[in-house]
Amino acid sequence: MEKIDVVIVGAGLAGLSCAYALADAGMMVVVIDRGDFPGSKNVTGGRIYLDPVRRVLPDLWDEAPFERHVVREILTLMGAHNSTSICHYSETRDESPYPSYTILRARFDRWFAEKVGEKGVFVIPQKRVDDLLMDGSRVNGVRAGDEEIPAEVVVAADGVLSFLAEKAGLRQKFRPEQFAVGYKEIIGLDKGKIEDRFNLNPDEGAAQLFVGSLTKGMMGGGFLYTNQDSISLGMVVGLAALNNRKPRQEVYQLLDEFKARPEVQRLIDGGETAEYSAHLIPEGGIGAKPKLTTHGMVVVGDAAGFGLNMLITVRGMEYAMISGVLAAEAIKKAREKSDFSALALSCYEGLVNQSIIMKDLETFRGSVDILKNPRLFSLYPQAVCDVFEKLMCVEDTPKEKLSSTAYRELRKTILSLQGIKDMWSLRKI
Amino acid sequence: MKIEEKIAIDAFKNDTESHITLDQGKCRSCQERFCVYACPAHLYELNEDTGEMQVEFAGCLECGTCMIACIYGAVTWVYPRGEFGVQYRYG
Numbered sequence: 001m002e003k004i005d006v007v008i009v010g011a012g013l014a015g016l017s018c019a020y021a022l023a024d025a026g027m028m029v030v031v032i033d034r035g036d037f038p039g040s041k042n043v044t045g046g047r048i049y050l051d052p053v054r055r056v057l058p059d060l061w062d063e064a065p066f067e068r069h070v071v072r073e074i075l076t077l078m079g080a081h082n083s084t085s086i087c088h089y090s091e092t093r094d095e096s097p098y099p100s101y102t103i104l105r106a107r108f109d110r111w112f113a114e115k116v117g118e119k120g121v122f123v124i125p126q127k128r129v130d131d132l133l134m135d136g137s138r139v140n141g142v143r144a145g146d147e148e149i150p151a152e153v154v155v156a157a158d159g160v161l162s163f164l165a166e167k168a169g170l171r172q173k174f175r176p177e178q179f180a181v182g183y184k185e186i187i188g189l190d191k192g193k194i195e196d197r198f199n200l201n202p203d204e205g206a207a208q209l210f211v212g213s214l215t216k217g218m219m220g221g222g223f224l225y226t227n228q229d230s231i232s233l234g235m236v237v238g239l240a241a242l243n244n245r246k247p248r249q250e251v252y253q254l255l256d257e258f259k260a261r262p263e264v265q266r267l268i269d270g271g272e273t274a275e276y277s278a279h280l281i282p283e284g285g286i287g288a289k290p291k292l293t294t295h296g297m298v299v300v301g302d303a304a305g306f307g308l309n310m311l312i313t314v315r316g317m318e319y320a321m322i323s324g325v326l327a328a329e330a331i332k333k334a335r336e337k338s339d340f341s342a343l344a345l346s347c348y349e350g351l352v353n354q355s356i357i358m359k360d361l362e363t364f365r366g367s368v369d370i371l372k373n374p375r376l377f378s379l380y381p382q383a384v385c386d387v388f389e390k391l392m393c394v395e396d397t398p399k400e401k402l403s404s405t406a407y408r409e410l411r412k413t414i415l416s417l418q419g420i421k422d423m424w425s426l427r428k429i
Numbered sequence: 430m431k432i433e434e435k436i437a438i439d440a441f442k443n444d445t446e447s448h449i450t451l452d453q454g455k456c457r458s459c460q461e462r463f464c465v466y467a468c469p470a471h472l473y474e475l476n477e478d479t480g481e482m483q484v485e486f487a488g489c490l491e492c493g494t495c496m497i498a499c500i501y502g503a504v505t506w507v508y509p510r511g512e513f514g515v516q517y518r519y520g
Contacts, residue, residue, distance in 0.1 A: 034508055036442070040516045041491065106520035128511040144511070161493045163507070174497050181494045183469035185435065186519040230519070239498050243463050252432050252469045275519045276435035278469040278492040 004028045006331060007142055007151040009129045009164055011038035012105075013317050014301025015157030016112045017057060017324030018331075023119035025332050030151075031113070031121060032144065034128040039109030043279035044317060045182060045223050045232060047207055049100045052318040052356055056325040061097070065111045067227035068205025069098035072198060075312060076263065078212030078222075079385035083263050085208075094204065102205045102225040102232070103317075104186070129158070132167050132297070139168060139296035152340050153331050154297045157324065160280045162290075162303035170299060171290030177240035177372075178284030180220060180309070181251060184234020185259075189271035191229050197267055198226055209312060212381030214258045217374045218245055222258050224267065231268055233259065236281060236314070241374070281316065282307035285368040286361040292352060293345040298327045306357055308364055309371060311429055319357045326351040366428030375422055383413035432471045436488040444513040447486035448506065449495070455503035456482040467498035491515055 006022060008015045011033035022029045035041040047070060050061065071094045076085040093099060113123045133141040133148060141150035142164075156164035160179075165171045191202070198206040210222035219238035224231060235255050242251055258264060282288065282305040289305050292298060300306075301320035308315045330348035334340050352358055370376075387409040391402055413419050457480060464473040464482065469492065472485040482503075484495075491514055496506035508514070 034511045034514075036512065036516045039520060040518075041514075043517060043520050104519045106517045109520070126512045128508055161496075176497055176500065179494075179497055181467065181469055181492060183490075183492070239467065239494065242467055243461070243498055243500070248461075248466050250466050250471065252471050256430070256432075273430060273435060273438060275517065276439055276470075276490070277515075277517055277520060278490040278494070280492050280494055280497070 003141070003150040003152060004030055005151065005335070006030070006153045006155060007032065007149055008155040008157055009142060010157035010159055010303070011035070011109060011113050011123060011125070012042050012157060012159060012301060012320065013109065013112070014303070014320035014324040015155060016109065016116050017321040018155050018157060018300060018328045019116045019121045019123070020057065020060070020119065021325045021328030022331060023116065023121050025335070027335065029121045030149070031116065031123045032127050032129055032142070033123070033125050035125055037110055037125050038113035038123055039106040042105040042109050043182075043277045044103060044105050045184065045225060045234060045314065046103055046105070046317070047100055047225055048103045048317045049315065050097070050318070051099050053321045054097070056322055060115065065107050066101035066103055068102050068200070068203055070100040070102060070207045071204045072200065072206040074206060074208035076208060076210045077381035077384050078210050078214050078261070079382040080213045082385040082389055083212070084385045084388045102207070102227050104227060104232075129164070132164060137295055139294060152296065153334070153345070155327055156297060156299045156303050157301050158303050160282050160302040162299065164297070165290050165299045165303055168294050168297055170292070170294060176243050177238070178282065178288045178305075180236045180238045180281045180283045181242070181278060182234060182236045182281050183252070183255060183276070183278035184223075184232050185255070185273045186227075186275040186277075187231045187233055187268050187271035188229065188274045189231055189268065193270065194226050194229070194231065200226065210258070211377060212385070213378065214254065214261070215377050216245070216249055216254070217378040218242055218249070219371050219374070219377055221377070224264070230274060231271060233264070233268060238283065238371075240372075281314070283309050283368065286358070286365050287368065289361070292349045293342055295342045296340050298330065298345055298348050300324050300327045306361075308360055310364055310367060311371065315360070322355055322357055323352060326355060364429065370425050370428050373422060373425070375418075379413055380419070380422070383410060436470055439490075440516045440518060441487065442513050442516060443487045444509055447484070448509045448514070449484050449486045449489065450505045451482050451484060452503040452505070453481050455501045459501055459503065463498040463500065464495040464504060467494045469494065489514065
């Protein structure tokens, strides 16, 4: 078989963005995906932040099949039997171009693959790439079943588990502390009900994060995103925390307990589960980043570990898209010199280092360790809920000063020496 | 809603061969059963009669959590062949 210019493995956001950015450069580009259709293996929570990607992919967004633009942010701290929410609404975020949308990836990625196809890229579904074609340390293409597909460059966009990065020797063995498992239900619900329950106009969306007792002390939390006519309701739990928890806890049960909480149950009441999905999330931060290039191959998106847990925002999709576009730039440059060596492709690493991706990962370098602190996910959310409950309570006895109530409640937790140290540690996030 | 019912809602195209293989030697000496607690689809179960760990590969959501949670390396996990496995309609 004739050598094609670029084989991209994986039709997710990183792979498709790379293909889209390469499409006009006169190269033969093929995207291979193992799903029935592009998007059918792809999962997010999820919401996407568009401002970081508008610059690198400026002309894509007008017809993009997003769900709702997020105008309402809710952060809920969960106690065992109470909860405290902060709700934020901003008029400026309710003006186009909207900074963030809720998204269903099977729909979005399928549309994106069509756009990529319209630009002349071949997108081949239902094909699993099994191995790299190697000549010494040089990657020469991929093998899918009996079929060998030689290529000048392979783009490993094969997701968080990236077997290709492993086969090319670019990454170390995975460890549980580098990952969280995310799992969710899509709960079909009438549009009008969604808008009533979350106080939204048509096309407006809400995003709600939950931290506290729902993860039983483990790193993680819950999320709820409003789609057009469904709700994405799910949880994220750190794998190391899950492995180490005593007594042991089966992770799937947490979602059922979360769903049964009155605060949540009322929001999804009358809805019907339409899908249950799960996905790993790279949370190893900058320390878990693999080598990004070798002879004839680059690694993009989740495969490169480009994810970031900033406690109140969890990001990955925009990094996937940006890294895909940057890889395309590096491949175009390499092609001008017909040199696809590791050295020539290493300009991709340079572009990533100068981009928002590495700047963000560097800024939040310390957050990986901070988030291991179980008190952030149990003691403090409970303490906030309890102090609010006391402050709001009027009993048949004379009321003491609010500050006295707050101090008495909090001195055991947040205002203890341990608590102050923990709060101080949060400056790293 | 039971976990089995949730899995039943999903669209699957199942292969005849499992894409997950377990090293029963390692499983036998494992005390923690990380796989059982980590699988979001609840597919792992110890067969009390044979003492073997079993996995219902047909309901796999393809997250790969079990492979990483098992620090003993007993889970060999590859993606199902092209055309097979879970097909997400929402994602």
